[in-house]
Amino acid sequence: MQYHGSCHCGRIAFDVEGELTQAMACNCSMCQRKGSLLWFVPREQLQLHTPADQMSTYTFHKHVIQHRFCPTCGIHPFGEGTGPDGRRMAAINVRCLEGVDLGTLTITHYDGRSA
Known part of the structure; x- marks a missing residue:
């Protein structure tokens, strides 16, 4: 399925393809403050x-x-990095996607503070 996402003001816009059934809540110093999933x-x-x-x-x-974040509204819609297997990955903040019912997602918790 394809999802459309953006920051609050719309300056950063993107589409992402995939099966969205779960998201991760991380408690690292950054994610805890952003509240991203x-x-x-x-x-x-x-x-x-x-x-x-x-x-x-x-x-x-x-x-x-x-x-990545918007210099105008400050929202963090995604991040980019390399996974443990060496592949380029994107970490999408599902709170920035249109039409997603967060109540239908399985939320896993990651202890990023200890990583």
Whole structure:
């Protein structure tokens, strides 16, 4: 299934393809503050409609995830990085996707504070 996502003001827009049945809630210092629910997909399933130079990026800790956010409204719709298997991945904030009923998703919890 294809989903459309964006930041609050719409400056960052994207489509993502895949089966969304679960998301992850992480308690690391970044995710805890953002309140994001993450859906991990191969990077090639994410199609950006906004050029990368119109987004802001934040990295921290091990600097392996590029947290993308809107310089206008501040919303973090996704992040990019490399998975444990070496493949490029995207971490989609499902709260930024249109038409998703969060109550239908299985939410797993990840202890990112201890990672």
